[in-house]
Amino acid sequence: MAGRAAVCIELTEAERAALASRLRRRKVARGDAMRAEIVLLAADGVSNMAIAERLGITRVTVVTWRGRFAAKRLDGLLDEPRPGAPRTVSDEKVAEVVTATLETLPTRLSGILCGTALVR
Numbered sequence: 001m002a003g004r005a006a007v008c009i010e011l012t013e014a015e016r017a018a019l020a021s022r023l024r025r026r027k028v029a030r031g032d033a034m035r036a037e038i039v040l041l042a043a044d045g046v047s048n049m050a051i052a053e054r055l056g057i058t059r060v061t062v063v064t065w066r067g068r069f070a071a072k073r074l075d076g077l078l079d080e081p082r083p084g085a086p087r088t089v090s091d092e093k094v095a096e097v098v099t100a101t102l103e104t105l106p107t108r109l110s111g112i113l114c115g116t117a118l119v120r
């Protein structure tokens with residue numbers, strides 16, 4: 001069964017650089033990196049099925065993000081608002097907490113890992 005032809009993706013140098021940066025950044029959400037990789041592979045002429053197999057995702061996911069990029073460019077790769085109550089925490093605060101969590105060791109745990117006894 002033949003599907004529709006894949007949306008052709010052509011990138012500007014600035015878009016390619018921005019997507020490559022998202023892919024390389026250590027502090028980027030996994031989903032953002034995956035979307036960037038989908039678009040970069042699509043721009044290199046890789047088929048939807050090959051992208052899906054390489055990334056371990058479904059073809060539908062590849063088609064979705066490829067189409068959103070084609071329609072809205074880099075803005076199409078952003079998460080859309082979710083239903084429910086509006087967020088009360090800013091993106092900056094979320095990034096700050098995630099960074100602090102990943103880059104610091106809790107005081108109590110650091111003593112255990114260093115082999116020192118902790119006294120309460």
